[in-house]
Amino acid sequence: MGLPWPSLLSLNVIQFLFLLALVTFARTDAKCDLEVPPRPKQQETLKVMKRDWVSHELVSEVAAILLEDVLMYDVVRHQPESGPLDDLKALSLDRADANFEVWQGGKEKELHKWVDNGHARITGGHSMLAEDGIYTLRHTIERFPEAEFYQYLQSPQLQWVFASSSFQKGEAESDPSHLCASPAWNCTDFIWQPPLCRNGTMRCLGQVLHDYPHYSQGVIEQQIANNGLPLSTVYLTRLSKQIAIWNAWASKKDILVKHHYPSEGVDGVPRSAFVPIQFSPKRYGCNATETATPEGGFSCRLEAKRLLKVASPRFMDSGDARYFAERFSLNSDDYDRLFDLWRHYDGDAYSAACSWLKEKGSLKWGSWIRFSKQVRFIREFPPVDGCFPTFYFFMISALTVAFVHQVLPSCFRACKGWCTRSKSDNPNWEPTDLSDIQRRMNDRANYTLPDFTSKLVACRSSSFVEVKMALLRGSMGFMSFFRDEEDFCYDPGKAMLPPRASSCFRQYFQTSLQVLVYILTSGLAHIAVSALIFALATGMVGALLAEVRATMEKNKQVDPLLQVEDWYTTWLSKMQTITVLMDDFKFLPTFFITYMIGQDVSRWLQWLQIMFKVQGRLHDVALVVASSYRKVNDPTIGKEQRQMLFKWYRYINAIHYMGYFKLAPSIGTSAEGVLQDLRTVGLLRDAECQQLQFATAKLRDTLVSWLGQLWHEELERGWVQSLDSDVFMRKICELRGVLAQLSDMQDMQISQMVRVMMVVVTNILLGLALIGYPTKMYEQTTECFQFWYDFKLNRSLSVAESTVWHSSSSLEKPSILRSQLKFVIKWNVNRSDELEVPSNIPTCFGSGHIQKILTETQKRGLSLTAQLCTL
The missing domain is CATH 3.40.190.10 (Periplasmic binding protein-like II)
Known part of the structure; x- marks a missing residue:
């Protein structure tokens, strides 16, 4: 039982469409393999x-x-x-x-x-001439030689000769442009006749077989009409015309055709069989103006063009x-x-x-052929093929690590500082207890966040990092308790001693484990992160180099004669000359580092000497004052003299504290804040703070002058010895001078020109290294990422980064000797975190930044001794 005819029809249609799709695909997929x-x-x-x-x-x-x-x-x-x-x-x-x-x-x-x-x-x-016109066959010319010239076509005899093959009508398919229907042609059954035949003047017996009227449009018709030839033109398809020509050639019949060359000709009819009808040449005065309609005046021979x-x-x-x-x-x-x-x-x-x-x-x-469109390095924007995804990976990774490591902490600190300033700018805000002071000092000192390793060790209550954590957190035992007059004035043996300092003066490491912990907490994490950033940056350069190499290979495939290999080799050699240039200038960063370290060490020693001088002059004043009061244990006036000693104690400690005003970050730069802190811990009274607010520019000198005024008041009361006046005034003057010298130390910095040159030279060398070393280490492979070569550069950059901070890094060609030198320099710089400064100095100091040694020295310069605190 067969399928119904609708199903058969549908099946046949599907098969036909499938075969048509196969044929179409095969044709469109075809490609001429050259x-x-x-x-x-x-x-x-x-x-x-x-x-x-x-x-x-x-x-x-x-x-x-x-x-x-x-x-x-x-x-x-x-x-x-x-x-x-x-x-x-x-x-x-x-x-x-x-x-x-x-x-x-x-x-x-x-x-x-x-x-x-x-x-x-x-x-x-093209390198040939195109011929066009009215042709006949050679056997006709052999019988009628005069037929080769147009004048004889006017004779009745030749008209009958060419009338033997006449068509009664043309073909509609031969006129797709519908020219025959236009008034200029005025065809009848797709046969055009000249005006002399249409108006009956002559009888057109002969015919010219024409294929399409838009071929040599209007030119053949003009030749016939303007030369008075009684010939009509019948329009046929190309196949019909070729069949008529072959039949005429085979039967030796006479025929007139519109023919042209170059042409595929007619199968079985040689090219030599076609003989053109000769018309008058253009130079003999005929009308040579060709137009596109039969109504034109052209009458000459169609010249080969x-x-x-x-x-x-x-x-x-x-x-x-x-x-x-x-x-x-x-x-x-x-x-x-x-x-x-x-x-x-x-x-x-x-x-x-x-x-x-x-x-x-x-x-x-x-x-x-000239194929000038070479394979571009960037073929589209943004480029997403080749090694560019690897480049993007390294770039995003480097930017992310740099942002998290450098920008984000700075933003947090800036936001925190802004919030702190907003609160401190409020005149109604005042610290209410000692915890407020410690929080404020921590906010001021916390410009460098403790690394994770230090926090981890500190959580274990290890003494290895107590000095560093005290500096970073702004911990200061000096401001951790309230000075009470009653406690100070107790009878002998009953007075309360101040609390011990929060950290020791300096730590010494005796075992390998302690040294390892010190290294882990002294900037190794920063060095590792910086090295990672540079490694990712070199990965970017390496990916670009691989893409350049791949582009060069593609261009070689495009044009084997293209001399891109020489260009690429020359380019790599030029990039490698950068490393030679770096070798020529490698001494300069070393010179800068050596010079700056020497200058900073000298200045650091000056800082220590001046800080100890400040402490010594304060001790001298305290000893002179304490020894001048002879009746501190007298039952009658002993308590009053101890109360006066407490006042001296407050002033001397306040002077010591304000000696590092605007020098130590934990103390701050606000006069109101310093006075509030001193009032909160009991070193100043409310009335004294009110008076000092009128001398915010000279707080320290004002307090020193109060010491002299207080001495003379006590001298008038007879409580201090007049013999000590000369010594006291001399010590007061020395104290004022050494305090001024301490304040002026911040102006004795290394020349800015040296610092600028250091930053410029090291950053230039670092940039050149990021370009030069990858080209030197690049392996000629198709890989976009080469781990071991990136690892080598990462190692050399890590060593270079360990000398100075990333903003002024000095990059040297890696070698064992220079690497060891840089590590020793970094180790010595980081050791400055633990220089011999009293543990209760209110300061904050981060990692070993050579360019900030002066600032860090200032921040470490506050020294308040336990002996002075117990006066």
């Missing part, structure tokens, strides 16, 4: 005009294949529906971009019109396409061979053109 290496696409579409006569199809296919498969354009074959006369208009309207076979017959006026106004450009012509190549301005703007259009040229032998191949492939113009290109090879068409 053994051209892979090349990048031009990313541009060109429309090549392809007419329906064979020579035009072959020439257009040859050009399209070369443009598409060799020059890598996206080519569209444009098959217009209008006549050839509109081809130039199509070029100007961007319907097509190039016509590689333009017949000039009947188009001269139209051609000059579009070329002169710049809408089309003539790029040259070159086949032109015409392109649009857009086509000519593309460099490689323009180069091809100007040099593409076929000769007569090329046309004949193309026609032979066309017949061999049963009329397949693409296969014939492809076979001809393979047969001729690049020796023929290679001179037409």
